[in-house]
Amino acid sequence: MTSLLAVLIDGSIYASWLFLVAAGLTVIYGVMRILNMAHGSFYAIGAYSAASLVGWYFNNGMGPAWVSYLLLVGAALVAGLIVGVIVERGLLRLMYGRDEILMVIITYALLLILEDGMKIVWGVSPYFAYQPYSELGRTSLGLLKVSNYDVALVGVSALLGLGLWAWLERTNQGKVLRAVIHDREIAVAMGVNVKLMFTITFVLGTTLGALAGALTAPAISVVPGIGIEVIVLAFAVVVIGGLGSIGGAAVGALLVGLSRAAAVHYAPEFELFVIYGVMSLVLAFRPEGLFGRTLVRKI
Amino acid sequence: MRLDKTEISLGLVALACVLFGFVSPGWLIFLLTIALAKALVVQGVVMQMRSGLVSFGQGLFYCIGGYTVGMGGQFFGIHDAIAALSLGMFVAIVIAMLLGLLLTRYREIFFAMLSLAFSMILFGILVKSQELGSTDGFNVHDWTLFGWAPEAGAGSQHTVFTMTVVAGLIVAVLLHRYTKAGVGVICEAVRENEVRVEYLGLSPRWLLYGNYVAAAAVSALGGGLTALATGHVDPEMAYWTTSGEFVFIALLGGLGHVAAPFIAAIVFSFVRTYAIEFVPHTWQMILGFTLLAVIIFLPKGLWSLVSREKTGERA
Numbered sequence: 001m002t003s004l005l006a007v008l009i010d011g012s013i014y015a016s017w018l019f020l021v022a023a024g025l026t027v028i029y030g031v032m033r034i035l036n037m038a039h040g041s042f043y044a045i046g047a048y049s050a051a052s053l054v055g056w057y058f059n060n061g062m063g064p065a066w067v068s069y070l071l072l073v074g075a076a077l078v079a080g081l082i083v084g085v086i087v088e089r090g091l092l093r094l095m096y097g098r099d100e101i102l103m104v105i106i107t108y109a110l111l112l113i114l115e116d117g118m119k120i121v122w123g124v125s126p127y128f129a130y131q132p133y134s135e136l137g138r139t140s141l142g143l144l145k146v147s148n149y150d151v152a153l154v155g156v157s158a159l160l161g162l163g164l165w166a167w168l169e170r171t172n173q174g175k176v177l178r179a180v181i182h183d184r185e186i187a188v189a190m191g192v193n194v195k196l197m198f199t200i201t202f203v204l205g206t207t208l209g210a211l212a213g214a215l216t217a218p219a220i221s222v223v224p225g226i227g228i229e230v231i232v233l234a235f236a237v238v239v240i241g242g243l244g245s246i247g248g249a250a251v252g253a254l255l256v257g258l259s260r261a262a263a264v265h266y267a268p269e270f271e272l273f274v275i276y277g278v279m280s281l282v283l284a285f286r287p288e289g290l291f292g293r294t295l296v297r298k299i
Numbered sequence: 300m301r302l303d304k305t306e307i308s309l310g311l312v313a314l315a316c317v318l319f320g321f322v323s324p325g326w327l328i329f330l331l332t333i334a335l336a337k338a339l340v341v342q343g344v345v346m347q348m349r350s351g352l353v354s355f356g357q358g359l360f361y362c363i364g365g366y367t368v369g370m371g372g373q374f375f376g377i378h379d380a381i382a383a384l385s386l387g388m389f390v391a392i393v394i395a396m397l398l399g400l401l402l403t404r405y406r407e408i409f410f411a412m413l414s415l416a417f418s419m420i421l422f423g424i425l426v427k428s429q430e431l432g433s434t435d436g437f438n439v440h441d442w443t444l445f446g447w448a449p450e451a452g453a454g455s456q457h458t459v460f461t462m463t464v465v466a467g468l469i470v471a472v473l474l475h476r477y478t479k480a481g482v483g484v485i486c487e488a489v490r491e492n493e494v495r496v497e498y499l500g501l502s503p504r505w506l507l508y509g510n511y512v513a514a515a516a517v518s519a520l521g522g523g524l525t526a527l528a529t530g531h532v533d534p535e536m537a538y539w540t541t542s543g544e545f546v547f548i549a550l551l552g553g554l555g556h557v558a559a560p561f562i563a564a565i566v567f568s569f570v571r572t573y574a575i576e577f578v579p580h581t582w583q584m585i586l587g588f589t590l591l592a593v594i595i596f597l598p599k600g601l602w603s604l605v606s607r608e609k610t611g612e613r614a
Binding site (some may be wrong): 101104235284 | 329583586594
């Protein structure tokens with residue numbers, strides 16, 4: 001019983017983390033049809049910015065701890081905004097209209113550039129910003145001890161998902177964005193500024209990625225290469241859910257999160273296997289993902 | 300068997316390589332062996348690219364080839380290099396025949412992602428298997444060639460080099476014939492417009508299937524030779540960044556000529572070796588900018604530098 005509870009708790013924590021990481025990726029794909037390999041790097045940039053800022057705050061000021069949470073989020077927003085605008089305006093804008101698969105390779109080049117860019121800015125030694133994590137303490141649930149920070153992460157993730165959904169489904173801007181998703185050309189013909197929508201979407205996506213990194217930073221040591229590990233996980237999640245679907249990403253995250261937690265508790269040797277196993281299984285039966293739309297072949 | 304100009308030049312270059320092996324220093328031999336072995340894997344990527352599919356998981360077969368060679372020596376007493384390499388190719392073919400049934404239903408990014416997922420599955424299994432050394436991998440047993448055991452160190456290095464050159468030559472000639480043959484030309488037609496190929500009464504799916512299986516065999520050969528050359532295998536061979544490297548080299552060389560992947564792999568290996576030596580924290584960045592430059596300025600790869608000259612002469 002305890003282990004089942006542990007699986008559920010671990011699974012939902014891991015799932016909420018996965019959703020945070022994958023949300024930006026799926027938003028960008030949905031609107032722009034770019035499968036962004038550099039998304040993991042945005043995550044890493046967010047983690048580095050947050051860790052260095054929060055680390056600096058605690059090393060010098062020792063002000064109230066709640067400020068550090070604002071710093072986490074603030075660092076992510078600023079980093080995501082800056083990097084997003086630079087990448088979209090400076091690189092991707094020149095590449096629009098190319099094959100989807102070529103865009104994958106272009107963002108792969110971007111990943112290589114950003115990975116080393118981070119080493120130049122932040123060096124190769126690890127950064128720590130554990131204070132926001134330890135500050136919140138732990139809650140005991142029977143035999144289990146759960147970190148409150150992780151529980152809060154579940155809440156943040158759920159709020160973010162709801163917010164994104166509400167923005168897309170309930171606001172005017174969201175409506176326009178959905179029009180772009182459905183048919184880019186008709187949207188242009190109806191007077192939608194697609195270029196602007198692309199910039200907004202991309203910056204939103206990078207900021208979400210950076211935010212995921214920043215919120216994860218207190219729980220890990222921030223070292224080079226974290227983005228490389230994360231991106232394949234995020235791929236698995238969005239592909240399972242259906243590329244471009246936010247609801248799909250949530251379901252994909254739950255599926256992957258719970259199966260990984262189950263594997264960790266019952267059959268640890270299958271920990272990694274299970275993630276990509278689920279992905280292959282879903283793709284085998286529903287190539288467009290659980291919530292993806294079927295594309296009509298064009299001649 | 301009539302040889303055309305390309306085949307004769309390939310043969311001559313291979314001969315020159317083998318002879319060069321006798322005079323060149325050991326480090327260069329090693330670097331070239333690895334580069335050529337990787338080029339074989341890249342040939343697998345290029346084969347699929349010609350028909351429009353980008354595999355972000357060719358490391359799967361690279362790893363299968365390497366691990367089969369390693370495990371053959373370690374657990375099954377297969378010490379003959381040729382037998383081990385063939386076994387690696389055989390295992391890769393069997394697995395590719397199974398996975399291919401599923402994979403050939405996908406195109407574009409879905410093919411890329413699913414192939415990536417499969418190589419990550421293998422990575423996940425290898426990382427967790429203690430008997431195979433987990434993340435550290437294990438050493439490849441000393442091997443023989445038709446009962447003859449090359450002396451350890453320089454001797455075996457030289458032998459692997461020669462074997463790699465010969466394997467490269469055979470693969471290059473076969474692939475050259477394949478691309479010139481009707482079925483090879485259809486690959487490009489599939490890339491251009493698959494539905495029309497279907498209307499012509501051909502099955503793109505089975506073509507892609509055959510392509511996928513053949514590419515797997517070639518890549519496994521490259522992986523096996525790498526294992527023999529380095530004397531070590533580890534799960535990193537199946538990690539997705541390794542596959543990304545193969546895609547990189549494939550784009551660097553382009554699809555223009557069967558020799559392009561070899562040249563690109565050698566250029567890549569040299570640049571990488573020196574870049575890691577002199578600018579360890581920016582070499583990936585250099586790769587990234589190079590990749591962007593190739594996509595923007597040389598969309599047909601390095602080979603277009605050579606072939607452009609030729610068309611210029613003709614005009």
